[in-house]
Each structure stands twice: as structure tokens, then as C-alpha cells.
Amino acid sequence: MAEHFRYIVIGGGMMGAAAARHLSEHADGIALIGQGEPPDYHTHQGVFASHYDEARITRRFDADPLWASFAARSIERYGDIETRSGIRFYTEAGCLFAGPEPQSDADYLRRAADVAKATGLAVERLGAPKLASRFPQFAFPLHLFGYYEDTDAGHINPRALVRAQKAIAAEQGTRCIDAVVTAVREEGRQVQVDTADGVVYQAQRVLIATGAFSNFHNLLPRPLDFRAAPRTVVFFELDEARLERFGTMPSTIVFTEREEDHVYILPPLRYPDSKVYLKLGGDIESGSLGSLDDVRTWFRSSGDPAEARRLTETALQLMPELSGCRTTSAPCVATFTPTAHPYAGFLPSSKVAVLTGGNFVAAKSSDELGRLGALLMREGGLGEADFGSAMTPIFQ
Structure with a gap:
């Protein structure tokens, strides 16, 4: 029998963890499903992520107004995330x-x-x-x-930021599940999520934030263009x-x-x-x-x-x-992505959305991207103040 949630976020990296944290600020019944960092990369058979490191540059200076805005919004919240989680991840080094x-x-x-x-x-x-x-x-x-x-620039520890986001989300009731998702499909009014260990979960809406692995494991009906x-x-x-x-x-x-x-x-x-x-x-x-x-x-x-x-x-x-x-x-x-912007939007369905496409600059902005993913889940779309049309997913 499937375990039911209101929202499921698939992908425990920087965007997914941030999305779960933001969702948990406004709703209950949330699950974050993603595999943790493997102890041995060379023998690991599951999925990976790119936040397995101690440093990513953070700054607001950017040639794209969208990315500059996302960075500024995220950086404004660093202190609050550190205070609430008790985990330090930001160094203001310029x-x-x-x-x-x-x-x-x-x-x-x-x-x-x-x-x-x-x-x-x-x-x-x-x-x-x-x-x-x-x-x-x-x-x-x-x-x-x-x-x-x-000021308001330097570097963040991506591992620590993910831990901080998950800690706050868990404190606010999010269920963090260490598993690999092998299929996502709609079943009537629900979305069914299957995992490699044979457990099935269901939710009203699902957010897929799985980075380079988004086009694998039967997560999407059509592959994303990235x-x-x-x-x-x-x-x-x-x-x-x-x-x-x-x-x-x-x-x-x-x-x-x-x-x-x-x-x-x-x-x-x-x-x-x-x-x-x-x-x-x-x-x-x-x-x-x-x-x-x-x-x-x-x-x-x-x-x-x-x-x-x-x-x-x-x-x-x-x-x-x-x-x-x-x-x-x-x-x-x-x-x-071909637009050089992240993807944040729904599939043809209104029950499954994607959040991906970091374009090599998203770590510093991951909290804002997570907020936008959470907003998608709650409200079903993004307005132009949040650059919604600039992030419409493109499929192959």
C-alpha cells in the first residue's frame, strides 16, 4: 500500500532540499526523496549530485538580471538559514x-x-x-x-547548505527519505512515485529536482532539452x-x-x-x-x-x-539549458513539475530556486516578478 503525502520533492540536492524547506514553511504532508552522498564513489551504483564539495562561489555581480536577482534573494536569507539550522555554510570573503x-x-x-x-x-x-x-x-x-x-559575496559550503535546508525542513515536519526514485506516473488524482527498494509513495503534486539525472529512471514522459x-x-x-x-x-x-x-x-x-x-x-x-x-x-x-x-x-x-x-x-x-536559464515549470500535467538547469551558476542561488519550486507546488505557476516565462521547461 502506498504512503500518501501532499507534496513530494524528488532530488535531495541543493534545489530539492531548498524546495522542501520552503514548502514546509507553508504546508504539511511533505516528503523529500533523494539518495545521500555515497561513502565510496568508485563502487556506487545509485545516483550522484554535484554538491559533494566544500566550496562554491557566491556573488550578486552577474551579466543576467535573472541570475543576479536569484543570487541577491538567496544571499539575503543565508543568515536566517544558518541561525535556524545551527549550521554555518557561508563565508563572506568577497x-x-x-x-x-x-x-x-x-x-x-x-x-x-x-x-x-x-x-x-x-x-x-x-x-x-x-x-x-x-x-x-x-x-x-x-x-x-x-x-x-x-560584501554579501564570497563562498558557500554546498554540503553544509544542503544539511541546513534538510534540518529545517525536517524540524518543520518534512519526511526525508533516502531512496532512488525509479518511476513517476499519474494515477487518477494522485501522482505515484516508485523507488528502487520497492516502496511506493503518492502525492497530490510532485516536484522533480534531480539535475543531470532528470532524463533517467522514467521520471518524465519526455526528456528535457538540456x-x-x-x-x-x-x-x-x-x-x-x-x-x-x-x-x-x-x-x-x-x-x-x-x-x-x-x-x-x-x-x-x-x-x-x-x-x-x-x-x-x-x-x-x-x-x-x-x-x-x-x-x-x-x-x-x-x-x-x-x-x-x-x-x-x-x-x-x-x-x-x-x-x-x-x-x-x-x-x-x-x-x-538552451535558454541559459533554469527550468521551473509544469509538464503538460498540472501535477508534476521540474526544477533543474543550473547552468553552472546555481549553487549560490539554490535557496531562491527552491522557493520558486515550492511556489510552483503551492500555486500552480510563477508570475513575471519571479521570471516565470523565462523558465518554461523545453522538451526534446
């Missing part, structure tokens, strides 16, 4: 963008500066001399300039001397002459193995993971060795004092 002078109105930094001006966001513009004196950890090329956001892209990150293990040197740096994003070849850099942080790492990643990889086996195999790997070497070389050019550090690499997966 965020620096560095890049060449924009050559056209289409360049990211020019568009971001325009959005900042329109929204009243205070960012400091730094020429090359000031860039070098303010941030001596870097050896930036002399033709670069910077934008620096010193690309699940492999990403590689590199970790530099720091000794105490380098920790002192780099410990005060901000979260940093560096553009080269080609916008698509930028890198992002996280300040040093202590990881669960008790070691301190500085993390760097990029977005040059353009492949697509098209099957469940592809995604699982990628998550079990250490990323792409060639990309890891490229990132390491880039890091040493920007931060020569990292020379000699031990490096390791890891995989990540980003979901890209």
Missing part, C-alpha cells in the same frame, strides 16, 4: 572578477557592470596597478582590470606557509580574451580529510553525458586528465607561488 577591457556590449563584464548599475549593486572597479596591490596572491597580466564585490556536461576541478594542497599567503584571497573569476575560457578559484579551505586545498575549475569542456552509465562513470572518475593539466598550468601562471604543491582532480557535472 568576490573578484578580473579580465581584459570589454570590446563590445556583448562582453560579460560590461553586461554585468550594466546590471549592477541598474540594480544599485556597489562594486569597485580596479585598474591593473590597484589590482596587483590589493591582491598580491595573483600575478595577473598587466592588461587585466577588475570588479570587486566585497546538456549534462562534464567538468573537471583541480585541488592544490597547501602547507601552512601557503595557507597564510593565500588565506585572505577572495573568491575569484578570471577571464581570458575568450569568454568561454575563464577559470574560477576558491580560497583555501579545510576539507573532510583535514587537509587544506585551494580549488580551481573552468568550463572549457564541451562534451555531453547522454546516458545514465555515462553520468555514473564520470562521477566515479577523477575528471579529465588533460583538462586537469590545463587547469594546473593556468593556476601556476596566475599564482606562481603554488608551484610545488601536490595536486589532485575531481569530476563535476553541470546542466546547461
